Amino acid sequence: MLSKLTRKQQGFTLIELLIVVAIIGIIAALLVPNFIDALQKAKQKRTVADERDWGVAAMSWLTDEVGAAAAGANTTVNLADWTGNSSLSAINSALVPRYIQKSPEFDGWKNSFQYELDIDNPLAERVMIVGSGGRDGDLSGLTGTLTVGSFDPTDYDQDILWADGFFLRWPERTTQ
Numbered sequence: 001m002l003s004k005l006t007r008k009q010q011g012f013t014l015i016e017l018l019i020v021v022a023i024i025g026i027i028a029a030l031l032v033p034n035f036i037d038a039l040q041k042a043k044q045k046r047t048v049a050d051e052r053d054w055g056v057a058a059m060s061w062l063t064d065e066v067g068a069a070a071a072g073a074n075t076t077v078n079l080a081d082w083t084g085n086s087s088l089s090a091i092n093s094a095l096v097p098r099y100i101q102k103s104p105e106f107d108g109w110k111n112s113f114q115y116e117l118d119i120d121n122p123l124a125e126r127v128m129i130v131g132s133g134g135r136d137g138d139l140s141g142l143t144g145t146l147t148v149g150s151f152d153p154t155d156y157d158q159d160i161l162w163a164d165g166f167f168l169r170w171p172e173r174t175t176q
Contacts (some may be wrong), residue, residue, distance in 0.1 A: 001165065010106070018167075026120055032138060035109075039156070041153070043107075043109050043135070043156075044068060044108060044109070044110040044134075044153065044156060044160070044171055045108070045133045046106040046107070046158055047061050047107040047134075048160060048167075048170060048171065049111075049124070050104040050108075050163075051130050051132065051160060051162040051167075052114070052162065053104070053155045054095075054098065054100060054103055054104060054113075054115075054130050054162075055102075055130065055162045055165065056100075057095050057099035057100035058095065058117060058127075058130075059128075059130040059165055060099045060167070061094055061095055061099050062127055063099075065122040066122050066123055069098060078126075078145050079145070079146050080145075083130070086088075086115045086116045087115055088103060088105065088115060088157075089105055089119075090119060091109055091115055091119070093119075094117065094119050095117075103115070107132040107133075107142065107160075108132075109132075109134070109135050109137065111137035112137075113130055113131065113132055114130070114131045114132075114133075114139055115128075115129070115160045116128065116129045121140075125156075126164055128163065128164060129160045129161065129162065129164070130161070130162050130163075131160070131161035131162075132159065132160045133159055134156055134157045134158050134159055134160060135156040135157050135165065136157040138157075138159075139159055143167070146161075146165070146168055146169070148167075148168050148169075149169065150170055150171065150172035151169060151170075151171060152173075153162030153171035153172060153173060
């Protein structure tokens with residue numbers, strides 16, 4: 001009897017190990033979705049920041065070209081003739097290095113930005129636009145007239161667009 005009391009317990013029991021693994025599993029199940037959402041939010045914010053930086057550079061170029069620019073004059077934009085396939089090298093020839101160090105090539109999800117900058121006609125109705133298709137990278141649904149507005153910031157497949165001095169589509173909390 002005395003030998004049982006003096007013997008020291010070696011290691012953990014199977015039940016103790018299973019309880020620890022279960023607790024770690026529960027904590028991971030709670031944290032992983034939040035971590036994934038935070039990654040998507042960071043990609044979205046990077047995309048918005050890159051579009052804004054490029055937009056500031058393009059507006060500076062436009063201001064130098066025509067002497068003035070009116071940002072955000074309309075609340076609707078006609079995208080019927082937008083191809084979104086202006087040559088990035090032509091755009092860079094106008095903007096780099098004087099207005100921006102480098103035009104961003106990819107959005108936060110590693111999809112290509114689609115640009116349009118009318119270098120030849122800075123007095124056109126719509127001179128510049130940059131778009132990201134969001135997480136799915138699809139900008140093909142943008143045709144016709146687009147009403148300016150925000151969208152639920154947790155819908156990462158939404159398109160993010162900037163044109164002529166303002167965002168046409170941007171993530172913003174829509175409910176309180």
